[in-house]
Amino acid sequence: MNDVEAVFAEVKKLEGKTVTYLGKDPVGAVAIKKYAIAVDDRNPLYLDEGYASKSRYGGIVAPYTFIFENNHDFYRPLEEDGIISGHVEQLPPPFDLLIRGGNEYEFFQRIRPTDIIGFTRTVKSISKRKGKKSPLIVWVNEYVYRNQKGDILAVNRETFLYTSKASG
Numbered sequence: 506m507n508d509v510e511a512v513f514a515e516v517k518k519l520e521g522k523t524v525t526y527l528g529k530d531p532v533g534a535v536a537i538k539k540y541a542i543a544v545d546d547r548n549p550l551y552l553d554e555g556y557a558s559k560s561r562y563g564g565i566v567a568p569y570t571f572i573f574e575n576n577h578d579f580y581r582p583l584e585e586d587g588i589i590s591g592h593v594e595q596l597p598p599p600f601d602l603l604i605r606g607g608n609e610y611e612f613f614q615r616i617r618p619t620d621i622i623g624f625t626r627t628v629k630s631i632s633k634r635k636g637k638k639s640p641l642i643v644w645v646n647e648y649v650y651r652n653q654k655g656d657i658l659a660v661n662r663e664t665f666l667y668t669s670k671a672s673g
Contacts, residue, residue, distance in 0.1 A: 567616035606664030
């Protein structure tokens with residue numbers, strides 16, 4: 506068995522694996538406001554409690570993308586070097602180049618400052634394809650985000666492509 510087949514056989518065993526990250530703290534209005542300002546979205550639903558309280562939401566809500574940009578790292582342990590471990594697997598050679606293949610988002614409910622958010626990550630599929638210069642491993646994760654009541658807030662399907670640096 507060559508290196509490509511050996512690596513693929515090993516990672517294919519992870520298909521279907523699910524990991525759950527439980528939320529610990531409420532999101533908080535300050536985090537929502539800071540995120541909205543950071544992405545330059547001045548919608549008063551995110552920044553102005555008086556305005557937001559008169560809306561159909563009855564109070565501050567988060568921008569839709571807040572959930573995807575903030576929650577992955579909330580639950581990551583620190584590595585020995587003090588860096589937060591990521592949600593992307595590192596594969597051995599020859600698959601030493603990672604390319605983000607895209608995201609598919611579904612939104613179900615708005616996030617509120619009192620929400621405590623957890624998520625499950627499931628490895629939905631792992632496949633091998635022939636690339637132009639080297640083989641590719643196509644890895645798809647699905648993240649399902651829920652609040653403290655168990656309500657689904659959003660789903661993110663994220664695709665990663667692994668190939669060889671030598672092919673570039």
